[in-house]
Amino acid sequence: MGSLANIYNLGVKELFSLRRDVVLLALVVWAFSLSIYTAATGMSHDLRNASIAIVDEDRSQLSRRIGEAFLPPFFQEPQMITFAEIDPGMDFGVYTFVIVIPPDFEADVLAGRDPALQVNIDATAMMQAGIGDGYIQSIIGQEVRTFLHGTAPPETAVELEARYAFNPNIESSWFTSVMQVINNVTMLSIVLTGAALIREREHGTIEHLLVMPLTPFEIMMAKVWANGLVILVAVALCLLLVVETLLQVPVAGSRSLFFMGLIFYLFFATALGIFLATVARSMPQFGLLFMLVALPMNLLSGGQTPIESQPEWLQTLMEGVPSKHFVGFAQAILFRDAGLDVVWPQFALVAAIGGLFFAFAAFRFRKSIAEMQG
Template sequence: MRSLANIFWLGTKEIRSFIHDYVLLGLVLWAFSVAVYAQAQSSSQELHNAAIAIIDEDNSALSRYVIEGFYLPPYFKPPELINLRDVNRLMDNGRYTFILNIPLHFERDVLARRQPAMQVNVDATVMVQAGIGAGYIQQILTTQIRNFLSRSERAPPSPVKLDIRIAFNPNVTTSWFTSVMGIINNVTFLAIILSGAAVVREREHGTMDHLLVMPVTPFEIAMSKVWANGLVITLAVGLSLSLVVRFLLGIPIAGSIVLFLFGVMIYLFFATAIGIFLATIARTMPQLGLLYLLVATPMNVLSGSNTPLESMPRGLQIVMQASPSTHFVSFAQAILYRGAGLDVVWPEFLAVALMGGLFFGLALFRFRRVSAQTA
């Protein structure tokens, strides 16, 4: 009971120190509010208001039917008709991202099964829209031409109809993914920074010597920093999901936020241990920041939050199974996107807890050695 009391009161000291550190307090508020909102709204991966122009040299019923297919707000702006001689000038000026050229005798050649060619000029400096938009244009052209031929009774209807059903994100809206993944990445970022800064701050302010001469053990000091910083981040995650993601962005959460926060607390046991471990190596805050870049950045990039784990080389997939961040992203997506319950995610919880406990033991061993040298 005395040890628990020491851990509790040392933790409250950490919380008071955090509240009075306006830089770290501002960092937490920014990371779970403005940063999440900005990431959700600015990194769109779908087509939105793309500028398109069309050169209609055929001026036939088919060409007009094709043009009607591009009145698809908010994917494309209303298409504008231009002359062939203006293509180079308009593309050089960046006026349009796409220019579609419907050639002369297009309808006649299509009905005669001559497979005429259509040209699409794409401004690839608008990288995301250029890649996605070219696929949209091809799909629209295929659909419009097939429908026109079916209505003209010159071609039989397609024997196969593809019925696409998209689960969990029906409109394939990027912000539904990036907002939650932004919160998940910030959990790792702030857990390492806050716990590491707590140890470095003690050393820089000279209060570490005071702690070591008190009747407390290195384990109690380390655990107080773990629970205090973990509590701060868990509360920030819960508020961010409720206020920023659900209320401000209007993004639905399929699963239980309480279950997810329970998983966050398990993962923070590991992430804060990394911060303490790095703080025993770094002597100053700048050194801690550099070590963070070497450790946390690969963890976030390779965890599956940005790129699916299945898209990585097989060897890298096996290696990343030893990282709790991979399992954290896995159960976070399962709970928040697919509404999974504890019966589905408990193996991921167990893996994170076991690896977190192992790494906490390593961090505690290193912390005790450094404390003994300081004493």
């Protein structure tokens, strides 16, 4: 009971210390408010208002129909230009797409000669280029079929009917906002605990703790629960106020189940912050270590790109990193309404790997304390 009381009192001290640290408080508020909003709305993965131009050398009914088919919000109103204006317009970034309709295009289509259209794409606008190419092909194909066969296109051997699960409108903000919350959990958990330890070392308060009847485990656990509690509260408010209310992103699954898994993960993330703080001697060193460890961990955990797109050896390596499993069960719960029967293996892996690393970080912390006492 005395040990629990020490951990509780030290944790309260951590919360008061954090309250006085204006910079860290501002970082927490920004990371779970404006950062989420700007990530969801500032960089869209959807095709929006793409600039397009058309070189119409056919001047036919079909070419006019193709030009009129590109409508907002996906495309801006097409600009009719000459062939000589293509290179200057694309060189200066005026147009992302330029469609060239050759002479006698309509006549060749009616004659069944399979004419070709040229689509010039500015691939420096990489995101719009990849998505827009598919849109343009679909729009032109639909217009040609409608022109040839009227409102009823010819029957095909197979009819494809696409159904988008979990995100029927394919809104990138639904995915981006939640993934930004998940990524910021890792970032803030490491930064808060690591900064707390370095701050005490720089201010000399760690020496005051060492002369008290406290164990290194109690000091470490106090930092873990106090800073973990800050992250839990920040994530809860962020999901409620920013993600669901401001961005109108529906959370499909159980929030309680998500927070249960988050608690398991926080033991690993906060322990990682303490471990890095025992290696670093100052905040600049800690920042460098953070970039070397936490940023690649976030990028490779499946939140930015699918795990399956990575090399096999890297996929195997990431199986031992709790952040990969955290991203997996967070997506399953929040996006797909997965229950405990689905995510319990990932919970178990996060708890097991996180517990092992927590023990290692505690050993390293005790060693650093012994060096300071020596």
